[in-house]
Amino acid sequence: MPKAQETVLEIDLSSLKHNFEYLKSKLQKNTKFLAVVKAFAYGNDADEIAIYLQNLEVDYFAVAYTSEGVALRNAGITKPILVLHPLPAGFDSIIERCLEPSLYNDKVLNEFLEIAAAKKQKNYPIHLKFNTGLNRLGFSEIDIESIYKRLDASKAIKVNSIFSHLAASEDLKEKEFTQYQIRSFKNISEKFKTVFGYQPMLHLSNTSGILNYPEAHLDMVRSGIGLYGFGNSDQENKNFRPIAALKSVISQIHHIEKGETVGYNRAYKSVGFMKTATIPIGHADGIGRQYGKEKGFVVINGHKAHIIGNVCMDMIMVNITDIECEEGDEVIIFDAAHTAENLASAASTISYELITAISQRVKRIIKK
Numbered sequence: 001m002p003k004a005q006e007t008v009l010e011i012d013l014s015s016l017k018h019n020f021e022y023l024k025s026k027l028q029k030n031t032k033f034l035a036v037v038k039a040f041a042y043g044n045d046a047d048e049i050a051i052y053l054q055n056l057e058v059d060y061f062a063v064a065y066t067s068e069g070v071a072l073r074n075a076g077i078t079k080p081i082l083v084l085h086p087l088p089a090g091f092d093s094i095i096e097r098c099l100e101p102s103l104y105n106d107k108v109l110n111e112f113l114e115i116a117a118a119k120k121q122k123n124y125p126i127h128l129k130f131n132t133g134l135n136r137l138g139f140s141e142i143d144i145e146s147i148y149k150r151l152d153a154s155k156a157i158k159v160n161s162i163f164s165h166l167a168a169s170e171d172l173k174e175k176e177f178t179q180y181q182i183r184s185f186k187n188i189s190e191k192f193k194t195v196f197g198y199q200p201m202l203h204l205s206n207t208s209g210i211l212n213y214p215e216a217h218l219d220m221v222r223s224g225i226g227l228y229g230f231g232n233s234d235q236e237n238k239n240f241r242p243i244a245a246l247k248s249v250i251s252q253i254h255h256i257e258k259g260e261t262v263g264y265n266r267a268y269k270s271v272g273f274m275k276t277a278t279i280p281i282g283h284a285d286g287i288g289r290q291y292g293k294e295k296g297f298v299v300i301n302g303h304k305a306h307i308i309g310n311v312c313m314d315m316i317m318v319n320i321t322d323i324e325c326e327e328g329d330e331v332i333i334f335d336a337a338h339t340a341e342n343l344a345s346a347a348s349t350i351s352y353e354l355i356t357a358i359s360q361r362v363k364r365i366i367k368k
């Protein structure tokens, strides 16, 4: 790659392939793989990533919202797309674009049934979400009979899968709770089979579920963060390759005397002579204010440079007093060595938040 001349997010598809293959190597041969590509494939580029994964052996895609599923269909994705958090306002589009909704409570189930029936659907594929302890979305085990009655009366929709979501699969201190969730889900699936008379596809595991709970792989797994190169532990991170590198350039260097201040609110006060570099990336690009005040840092010519003062909308200023560099030099915000996980943890957050926040203003460059 030539050095960055502006702020860019470079996305390396060969690393994506590596991560996919590593995750697949953890699975039984017949376990299906669902790629979670919500939120622009975690801030990367949903179209490019989904098209690339569609040509590998991905069985399913998932997005959070209906509009994301519509965008994938427009980009040429033909494999099944599960919409994890649809709302009734999007149900027409769901059916028009052959998206598969996750239905999680009576209200959305009833409204989807009504629309599917009005559109004369027969056995339209849907997925039922069950709550096993995350307490976010989902039916309970006791709802199964009443769901059955409604579906049996209508025949407009058919349950393709039932699933649940783990609350703390990355946290081995919560192993007991996760095992409780796994047992609850198994009870739900048995009850479902008794009431409905067939077993739909079962899925429960996100990336850390794949890595830590092989007994919870079931018929399909759902991976997001792992595909993008993070394993949610120092140990597992070694097996993944972050697919994205966020780079920029030094636009200006300042020499600052003792007692001068830098940036808005005069938040940084110089204690002696120093050099600062201004970089064209700010909170509007996804580097939030929590990275300011010397929490976050970038890498310039192999050296750490801390962000000083407040993060501006379109700029950060970093301390380069001890770094040999000049205007126009490349700046690494994160890459495979100085990872998004490192940077995120410096500001007490997680890789998920940092990478999904990289705004659409930042140019994406796909390395094939």
Ligand SMILES: *Cc1c(COP(=O)(O)O)cnc(C)c1O
Pocket (backbone or CB within 6 Å): 036, 084, 165, 205, 206, 207, 208, 222, 223, 224, 225, 226
């Ligand atoms: C986002 C999401 C996932 C993916 O989780 P990762 O930890 O990124 O692998 C899986 N399932 C559901 C329901 C999700 O919302």
